Amino acid sequence: MKKIKKPLFILLILISSICYSQEKVTNESILQMMNMGFSDDLIISKINSSDYKFDTSLSELSKLNDAGVSNDIITLMIEKSKHNTISKTGIYFQDGDELKLIQPTVFSGTSNNAVAQKLVSGLINSKTKATLPKSQSNNVLTDSSPEFTFIFDVSSASVDNMQTSPGGNDRFNWWFKVASSPNEFVLLQLKVKEKKNLREVITGKGNVLTSSTGIDPKFALPFDIEEIEGNKYKVTPANLPPGEYAFFYQGQIPGGRSNQSVFDFSVK
Known part of the structure; x- marks a missing residue:
């Protein structure tokens, strides 16, 4: 042989x-x-x-x-x-060879300092802060230059990625059936409160003359968008130092819905 x-x-x-x-x-x-x-x-x-x-x-x-x-x-x-496209809408991050879905995290509460600000001056802006439970997200990334995949489906009437509220009422992943582009989201860094075991973000401000809701553009972090298919996009933020982050929807909110969640992640 x-x-x-x-x-x-x-x-x-x-x-x-x-x-x-x-x-x-x-x-x-x-x-x-x-x-x-x-x-x-x-x-x-x-x-x-x-x-x-x-x-x-x-x-x-x-x-x-x-x-x-x-x-x-x-x-x-x-x-x-x-x-081969993932059928469910949402935001995914790369974990080895797999794409993992980021489930939305519901705000655990809100607070503002309006009373204190009025005592000082009615023209000084008060801040509304929304808090997230725990000082670290369940979605932990080790890459400081992560890539995310956004998948939308504005034409579908089906419901996926169901989210259950603490009160037991079913709410659905409507963000990706209303929005059609990552441009309708902002990326922001969350402030960590270790002693209180929570994270927070400023979601509004106002005084006796004016008020506004949403994320201040100066806190929005830049990211690049590349279309993969008609409903699928690759989103690449600039280099992210270790910390807590989230994507927050800033587009039109449909009737019967409230925008009380973010898509959070940690960078280690």
């Missing part, structure tokens, strides 16, 4: 692991097969016979094109990614 040389044996193992593994085919594995000299027909066959998870954002498509991936393969990846 003819012996197989060790380097060739290792190569066969690598080919086998890519071609026959039950793991999802990704952008990275496409590039691996390209670098190993696989033909377009073989790569296309692998895509059609496997689970897949492709990033078809403009920046990633540019990388594939620069690496010499053919138009036939890229076109197939784009077509497949349409059927």
